[in-house]
Amino acid sequence: MLPLRIELKNKIPKGGSVNIKTFCFSKRDLSNLFRCFYFVISSGINLVKGINILKGFLRNRKYNNILNNIFQYIAIGNSLSESMKLTGCFPDFVIELIKIGENTGKLEEIFLELSSYYEEEYNFEAKLKEAIYYPIFLLSTSFVAFLIISKQVIPKFFVLFRELNIKELPQITKYAIYFNKIFYYFILGFIFMILAFFVLSIVRNKRIKMFYHRIMLSVPLYKDIKTNLEISRFTKCLALILESGGSIIEALESSKKLIGNLIMYEDVEGAINDIKLGKSISEAFNISRTFPLFFIELISVGEETGELEDSLKNISNFLNAEILKRLKSLVNIINPIIIIIISVHVGFLVLSIMLPMFELLNNFNL
Template sequence: MPLFKYIELNSAGRKKRGTIDAASIAEARRTLRAAKVHLLEINSAQKDIHRQLGAGTRTISFRRIKQRDVSVATRQLATLLHAGIPLVPALSALVEQLSAQPLEKVFAPIRDRVNEGIPLAKAMAEYPGVFSEVFVSMIRAGEATGTLENVLLRLAEIAERRTNLTNKVKAAMAYPAFMAIVGLSVIAFIFTYVIPSITKLFLEMNRQLPWPTVMLMRISNFIQDYFWLLIIMLIVIIIAPIFWSKTTKGRRAWDRIKLKLPLFGNLNRKIAISRFSRTLAVLLASGLSIVETLDLSRQVVGNTVISDVVEEAKNAISHGAGIAESFRRSGVFPPIVIHMISAGEKSGGIEEGLTNVADAFDNDVEVTVKALTSLLEPVMIVLLGIVVGFIVLAILMPIFDINRAIV
């Protein structure tokens, strides 16, 4: 529930500050008036969240807080609770451990709120830029069932697995990307600086040049004449899709394209399904209902196409349909996922089945990434070789013609 801050005029005629939880600012006003509070001002506390996090005049942005740091702090808190330390002292120890780090400015107020008697989930919900709705819901379930320590460990594991998988994909694609950048840079340098110098020499010969040389010279002249236009076009080509994908229509279209891309479409699908399956398994293990877990899990998929399918499945399940059958109708989830979920439904171990699905797809993603890397590297080498070979051929052909004429 949102938090609001207010200023009242007490019986002594002095201003007094306070906070109140309410569904809306109107409800907060009604509650305060019913309590005969002489209200002067009321605002959302979320507007001042950066000031609450600041140290002196220094403020902190949630963008500086990485999810990797949140997962580490989550695991540390779980370890402290496992050692038998009560929640408030455990939070105090965590704040001390996080000294001078951005997260310290998050967990310190949370500790204070919990010390006032506010549930941990409610305190964390005041920082939506740090803790997702899935995170807060699992903490709430853990507090309700007395399994907070286990829930924290599961949350840390989910974040760590996601981070590790993302890092592996980035690391695998780093070398091909580096090769592409270096190759394009070298080619651009050749066309911009090297070929113009050689072109002058060829033009002074007053001889008919071979067509590869003529083509090379025309390409070089075009790049020189329209260099800045090409740079602007390149920037537009890169930036325009980014802004377009931020719109609702563009996001859906881009997510649909990502699932149909050659080579990468299947990889994107596996990553999304793995993320969804693992989150759903952990939420179910936390004691939440299947409808509630589906509603939360769809938020972490990262693809609106699959998210819409999960929403449709949730509606079907709420009307009595089975999980596996609902996913089968979508046509988005692979058969192996459907069969493993179906087996889990029959055996009563749906959480284990979903975890197995996530593990299998994580391994499959790693294998697929390695295969793509092995394929991309030689393809890029061949393409660069063809371009460089054409340039060398175009330069050498006139020289060979001159040698033949001299001989």
């Protein structure tokens, strides 16, 4: 999510800053906004006039706030890329691309590419959410159901058994009583673990963040999905900047800021330093701890054939498909396992309650 600034001083010096509040753009919002910029520029309309037209056309406070800021920045002499940078709501690689577009006269194509980029990102994230929503819903509802049963239902039966003076309970019922006693400790432990991971994920201390990111990359399933996701976004952004005419160093410097894992981020920084010293891209990434071998090999092929941008796009497309395939396979495995666990648990609870009842009825019949 990206911040949108909505307060502007009356006069802002060129290259200056502004005291502002923040707002958020979704990827779909960015796609729509960049497509609107593409239509304005491709129509040959003056940029300042075009922004005013967009404000009237979009009729959306979220868009109009940013367009109004950009309009005022341009009006006092800033370029479009400088104006968008001053708003603080666009990532560095977007600013870099727009700056390249201004210098090369390809601004129209840049906005179209950015719109497509964010549309693809939005669609990909929607597929990811679709793949994990059902198991999360199933787990959540099951957890709540177990909590209610353990808190409200089971204790009442146990009290009933004591009142009826049942001397010897079946072994399965004893297990149920014991499980019910320790169930809250499991809940507290689970909540503590979630809170611990949340705190570690938002802490600003670099050493602690490095420790947390290193741990997360050691989790087998998470490691594969997270690494593929980071590399996919990194290579897609890299290809976009290179295709627009940016240098490899500029592209790497901008693209690395999309990487959320500090271990991978440091690997990219190390590769950038090696490239500055004269190494090729594939050689620079060859000593990486987190970038896989196939990534390095495809980069090497792209360098040799002069089609590096195509290689980067192929890497991104392949990894996106691989992430979705793995998630769907995982969901297909998890769903029946969850259902089996729920069925076994419900059966266990039913037996633990019904067996003492049957025994009580048999005693009455005698």
